[in-house]
Amino acid sequence: MIMIEVSHLVKEFKIPVQKKGRFAAVRNLFSSEHTIKRAVDDITFSVDDGEIVGFIGKNGAGKSTTIKMLSGILQPTSGNVTVDGIKPFEQRMENAKQIGVVFGQKTQLWWDVPLIESYRLLKEIYKIEDGTYRKNLDRYIPMLDLEEVINKPVRQMSLGQRVKADICAALLHDPKILFLDEPTIGVDVVSKKYLHDFISEINREKGTTVLLTTHDMGDIEKLCSRVVVIDSGHLMYDGDLESMVQKFGVIRSLMIEFDEPVGDFQVENAKLTRSEGNRKWFSFHRSEATPMELIRSIGDKYPVHDIEIIEPDIEEIVRKLYESK
Structure with missing residues (x-):
């Protein structure tokens, strides 16, 4: 109704x-x-x-x-x-x-x-x-x-x-x-x-x-x-x-904390955006990779202690919507 x-x-x-x-x-x-x-x-x-x-x-x-x-x-x-x-x-x-x-x-x-x-x-x-x-x-x-x-x-x-x-x-x-x-x-x-x-x-x-x-x-x-x-x-x-998130919030982030410090490295379909102590942040396009694919790829090479999937901020999504018009 x-x-x-x-x-x-x-x-x-x-x-x-x-x-x-x-x-x-x-x-x-x-x-x-x-x-x-x-x-x-x-x-x-x-x-x-x-x-x-x-x-x-x-x-x-x-x-x-x-x-x-x-x-x-x-x-x-x-x-x-x-x-x-x-x-x-x-x-x-x-x-x-x-x-x-x-x-x-x-x-x-x-x-x-x-x-x-x-x-x-x-x-x-x-x-x-x-x-x-x-x-x-x-x-x-x-x-x-x-x-x-x-x-x-x-x-x-x-x-x-x-x-x-x-x-x-x-x-x-x-x-x-x-x-x-x-x-x-x-x-x-x-x-x-x-x-x-x-x-x-x-x-x-x-x-x-x-x-x-x-x-x-x-x-x-x-x-x-x-x-x-x-x-x-x-x-x-x-x-x-x-x-709206799927359409305009296409860039997601993944934070990975390792058991011990590791050097900077690249991952297919993701970009290293930040490195701090045992933690690294990667950004990726939601149509090109999934968090599980990235975690599996990284986990095969380095011992992972913790992970966090960071969704795009709603304010940023609305800003991109305005910019698209």
Whole structure:
């Protein structure tokens, strides 16, 4: 079942042309001159019920603009968007009931009141039944390690605590879909681990569909099996993460630790890239050799103590994808 469907989506913004020279400020007030900035340019994709999809791209690529159209904040210039059969901008109230949204740099929580009071207010806003509210709160607070801050004002929380609290708030009303826009930006390693585990668990347990925009490729590796890559408003790639790695991450590495130091040597279909103590690193093309072939070839000549296969970094793969266009 398709949960999110985007077809030939376009979003344009009018940018006023700033006058220069004498009385420029006054002339700008009365000028209707403008240029058109196309932030999202004819993109088409869909997300199935229960999928976790990474929506990635450089700054200014159009990711957040797309999320805002999916959540009903912005109206598309043209094209069609449906979220579980609902047109977000035309049916904003109905759409709000079925989605949860977290913007990493903004909060939906009330800054000066204790966290629990924000949750009670959201309970009334979303008209959440008492049983559902209590069950979700009892489940999510320990999962996100929020016990110590539940009675603290939001302004006294760390960034990691605040993001976890925001994600909890976004899920209190049991939305079918969760939009996460840069949720881990600036968040510490421990909080990221809690967030990764929590999102995975909610997806497995409740089948929540998740669309995640991020610059942190660790988020993509931990959570997503599929990625959509966008650049300057254009769709560049839509497919599973493994296929993208296979296509653009063709160079792999093999680290071999020997029982004793050995001199530098060459191996067929591989290149020695680094030598340090008893360890050597070799790079190889995934279509020309397998790790086992290299290990067997080297192990026949030298006593091997340990090995490590190093896959290409996701950030490097995305960079190569951009360079290929």
